[in-house]
Amino acid sequence: MTQRARAEDAIVEAGEEADAPYRPGGLTADEVARRVERGEVNDVPLRSSRSVLDIVRGNVLTRFNAVIGVLWVVMLVVAPFQDSLFGFVIVANTGIGVIQEFRAKKTLDSLAVVGEVRPTVRRDGEPVEVPTSGIVLGDLVELGPGDKVVVDGVVAEADNLEVDESLLTGEADPVRKRPGDPVMSGSFVVAGVGAFTATKVGRGAYAAQLAEEASRFTLVHSELRSGISTILKYVTWMMLPTAAALAVSQFVLKGTDVEDSVARTVGGIVPMIPEGLVLLTSVAFAVGVIRLGRKQCLVQELPAIEGLARVDVVCLDKTGTLTEGGMDVTALRLLDGSDEAYVKRVLGAIGDSDPRPNTSLRAIIDAYPDNDDWRCTEALPFSSARGYSGVAFSEGDGQSSSWLLGAPDVLLPGDDPALGETDALNRRGLRVLLLARVSGELDDPRIVRGARPTALVVLEQRLRPDAADTLAYFADQDVDAKVISGDNAVSVGAVAAKLGLPGAEHAVDARSLPGERDAMARALEDGVVFGRVTPRQKRDMVGALQSRGRTVAMTGDGVNDVLALKDADIGVSMGSGSEATRAVAQIVLLDNSFATLPAVVAEGRRVIGNITRVATLFLTKTVYSMLLAVLVVAARVEYPFLPRHLTLLSTLTIGVPAFFLALAPNKERAQPHFVRRVMRYALPAGLVAAAATFTTYLLAARYYSGPGALAAETSAATLTLFLVSLWVLAIIARPYTWWRLALVAAMGGAFLLVLAVPGLQDFFALRLVGTTVPWAATGIAVAAAVLLEVAWRWVERRIPA
Template sequence: MPDTARGLSESEVLQKRAQGLGNPAPPPTSRTYAQIFRENIFTFINGVIFFLGVALLLVGRPVDALLSVGIISLNILVSVVQEIRAKRTLDKIALLTRPKATVIRDGAPSQVVPEELVVGDVLYVAPGDQIVLDGAVVQGKMTVDESQLTGESNSISKQNGAQVYSGSFCVTGSAFYVAEKVGGDSLANQITAGAKQFRRVLTPLQQEVVLVIRIMLLIVVYLEILIVLNAALKALNLGDTVQQSTLIAGLVPNGLFLSISIAYALGAVRIIRFGVLVQQANAIESLSNVNVLCLDKTGTLTTNRLQVNALHPLAISESELAHVLGDMVANATTQNKTSQALAEKYRGEKRVVVGEIPFSSARKWSAIAFHDGRDEKRGTRNEPLAFRISHHAGTFALGAPEMLQPYLVDAENVNENRDKSPRPRESSRERGDLSPTWREIMTRTQALAEQGLRVLLVAYHSSTELQDKGDDSRLPQDMTPLGLVSIRDELRPEAREALDNFINAGVNPKIISGDNPETVAALAKQAGLKNAKLVSGVDLEKMDDAQFAHAARERTIFGRITPQQKEKLVRALRAEGHYVAMIGDGVNDVLSLKQANLGIAMQSGTQATRAVADLVLMDDSFASLAPAVTEGQRIVNGMQDILKLFLTRIVTMAMVIMSALVIGEFPLALRQGSLVTLFSVGIPTVLLAIWARPGAVGRGTLAQRLFHFILTPVVVTTLFSLFLFYGTLVGELLMRAGFNPNLSAEIIQPHYPVALVTAQSTLVAFLVFVGLLTVIFVEPPTKWWVAGDELSGDWKPTLLAVGLMVMFFVIVFVKPLRNLFALAELGAPELLSAIVLAALWLLLVRWLWRRRVFENYLGIKDLHIYAYH
């Protein structure tokens, strides 16, 4: 058996590492540079467009090839640069949250990262610590949560010789264990390789985009087949066919999925400024959806810097009570914030410990049994209480008064002047009455709790029989309450402002704690939560599922809550349709963090808590979440604006092309389509993402909001486009043929190419105009523009649309630029027809949107998601 006091020496560590017995570094938790380049460049659509670009080059159309390949190359370059910058920043920050292990080397403990460990290392774990390597317990006793390995939430007791596994964590107690498996043999690295390494976990928004891409891919494949068949039947020019195929391939919004991933990565970088580290990609989107925020009081609402307020003796003097507390914490094998506060206040002596039950959040008490070495046959129970206490023979318990009540003796027996021992009897709770002492305890506890103080009860029994059975542990019956101790916790200075910000943002806070409900309510009142409804874990235990769900929905303060009840509360809130975020710092919060839509941990919290969290608050201030929520809303709103523009353009173009193919003429050339894309989507989407406004996400699902927005402009734009294109084409042919009523193929043929380019150019002008009007509808600056989306009040998108309109006219009137995009010289009739039709489009689309004509026709009533008055 290894020497737990000495551990390995540095020379032994080097020797084992040389033998290949070291723990290698875990796989990266973010994408490698190779993955970034591969996933940005080698996509199906990129491959198709690059192939068609080469084909255009081979058939003698270098300008078309340059434009088609150049635009997508620019997108790739921007995406790669942004993602690499985000990766570097996030990787640096993520180093701060790596779990560390306490290893004993050369007789001294030290904190190291897991990759510095070797086989044979002796490691120490305390409550909340992760077990980072597989091994065997060699000293101590603890309970371990292996739920991440087995899926079972029950804690498992581990003693000498028991196997422990990486991926689990210590709940109570403490122990030394020796590492036996490292590298690929260790479950820690298996979990890291299988679950912790980077993988695309699709968010709801990403799932919607994937669906859109798949649908558009099917449409594009169908259109490509039509193009090929059309070219074969009509013996069309190969260059024209390749050009049309390239334009159609560009309809697949391949960059949408990547844009969302990059937006999340950049958002994660931005919210680091607020002290929030993103550990899961969907955390940013989750932030924007949260409407219930569950807080663990200690360490979240308060600083968790505990101080003893006062002692309140019941059966012994204050000095004797202080002596008992000092000895209890001085001899306990595990420490928490409460015991540390007591140890700082009261000094104790080392005693002979014959039994110990560490504190558990489920039981809410701890106990320790001392043996004073005297002959047990003398019968210490017949001696005065003060004598028995002074000799420290027996069991001492410390915990929540309500949780110790079942084990307490009646008040008539709490008298140190009585020489006879208390006779066994059923507890006061079992009989249903309240003894005089319990009334006194309740009165004092209530008064102290209303001041925001934590209250603990100290109880004693002469028996030294104490067995640790985890959460099933029991105390001796008829324990004597010795006194109360009140402990003060400091409210975080930013708590009031943070809660106000959440409430104003429509987020409903709920405070869940293991403390007395009155204590929690008093602190919540100090933080600005007034008239909060209370409920205790004891009352919740008696409720059926319907009553429990009602309490979870209606109550704000939850006290004396066990970890299992925390988890059930979060589950009940989610079942009610709420999007729940849970903030915690202790091992008792792990279950509820895993159950919540969004788990948030404090940086100073336990390793286990940080490991399961989606977000980590680096400065331990939940006030930093308020700006992070705003940032999340801004990102999601920006992506929705991008989706609206993308889908409106893509579906419209697909409908126009499909309709035109039925009639017999392709409506746009490749370079003309690139111009429409650049002005209606390319430039606006980049700036809309930057200018995206914070605020609650609109009502209804994403699919409903998108359907409501794109349906009307797609239908109207398609009809107007076909009317304008073929009307202009016919008009040009008539005008160039001298309005000859006897038109024939011989008369039309010489004029057809010029007329076609003019009709296409007129259509380009119209599509650019309505595309820029759509940008304004996406971010309405005034109430007049509110039709497809909610009022924004931001004039920047409108000014952008006006600026792009001016740029378009420059292209139309400057011959080199006009030739670059294969546009004809448009005269006043063509431009005027495009402008007038765009104005009619504006009025008609606004009217149809506001009357919800198409939704009502389709019988879809739940898309009434915007208010216009």
């Protein structure tokens, strides 16, 4: 059954089961307490983070940890302590991963509390804001424009209440709700006000059930994580037969003593496992969450950090993003000889009639006093799809009147002279509303045909001081910015032009856009600013851009942005935005600062670029380890390394450097095809390292003989492998900075220290014998480094990223 069908069935079922008594005052404190005792609470966990138990389980109970754990126990029993060091390294790394993710959890949870939806419930006759988890069965929950329905219920009060259920059913048209109608969690209010009685809470609510089945909330696709999973899957498949062949080779063919055979087999298997790759990816994401948390940025889905770094189009809603939420009435232009005092009384009455005014109406309320003498007899709430609101009054002296307040170009015919004045004001970046007198039913779409213009209300929008710099940042990063707004196109274009957005002066009225997706996509590629965009059009525009292969981020704060935010690759909501926008967005800017977006992009680029570097190091080791095992089996010789040797090499050329590289600043542009980008470097590097190391090993085997020959051969092979791996690190660390050069030099110095200090020589069983073979090993490593440089440049030219 499809999600839409299931949702519709659930709505019908809720309507059939609805038996919720209406109590205007809501529950009493005693009734709430009894329901809490019975567990009738909305105990759905936050989706911002996983539990401590899940964090520990996810970091400890992994496939590779299990393999390494078994090998570690074996080595602790049969081999010297030095050959068990790899196990202690894994324990330390896993501990670091748990600690970092726990820190990220604390950051996320604290921010989630700040940004959490706090619905208003009526208790003991008074409205009270409670956390979502504080709602109990039978609560009377109030609703207004932009509010999210957080639990299932039955409508108890409705005043022109319109609910959008598209996130559940896929149907974008709002549904008019009346007392007795069911409402489902996951829907949101687009117009009107009302209240509903909670009939299902917690995991019994419809959206919670779907969330548990991963059908309600779509997770952001993470190319990093899926790519790493793909790599690990293939590594596992290749590792098993290779490890088995190596074990047979060491135990059967050579007939060496059991303890040495076990040690050398384990020494060959352990480096095949890129055990630290998943760990450092998790650490990089966790550190990113912590850093962004300090900037009051709530990342509701961790891969969203990565996703925003890949974005090449940012769709911006003007109000609340480029402009601040507030507005000011700057002028009142009277039309057709209207009386100014009377018009002000009308505007005051309109403001007084709306219990949940939007930003424009709030400015009117501030400018004109309340009109308590007039009584509202009918109201039509504002809707972005309509472009206007309506109110009918009884004026107290036996007179009645009906009014519309909305967009002049929606309420008036194209040849009306009032539009000329409106256009001039819009070109100055001002927002203009038309007050028009009408007759007839307010909810009749044909009522606008008889609208008589009375006055123009001129509103000035406050530009965000940081918006210009943020737009300039995106332009510098080759990220296209598209402003899509429900306001007049000329006005939106003037605002965007003030902020320096190129092409803003050629604003497009979205009513002229083609409905067919390809044609719309072409128009979007050419245009920059679009006005009079309906909520459904915003969603269609996101889809049209995505059809051209673009990665789209959508920012917004209003209920008209919800559908587009949900469909965009990355949805970004302002903290002051509606409950619905915050619920569907992957990133919430709690401080309402548009200027935080560059920090999010930079953090994503740091994660992607650094993990690509780190993955190349880890997979180079995996490739050369597997190739060495294959060469050893084919040549019927003993495996050259003990676990302690490869623990030393891995620590100095991968483990320590990878930790610093994974967390370092990185402004490189995010590139797609993670697996291809990593493997195009790791394969040739691993091949060269394996060939050079095995060549040195065979050369040393011909030169050395007698007792201690194998130790001398191992030391020579270790020298070559270290030098080649160090050169791979030197390539990966580019472009150089002082600290990266210092990092590479420090790793080289640490290896020289091991070779120079007798105690460390004994501990790691490394002692270079004579000068001929060590210099030959060095020469082979130098030749391999030259070959690596050639291969690197060839790959850059011939194999696309």
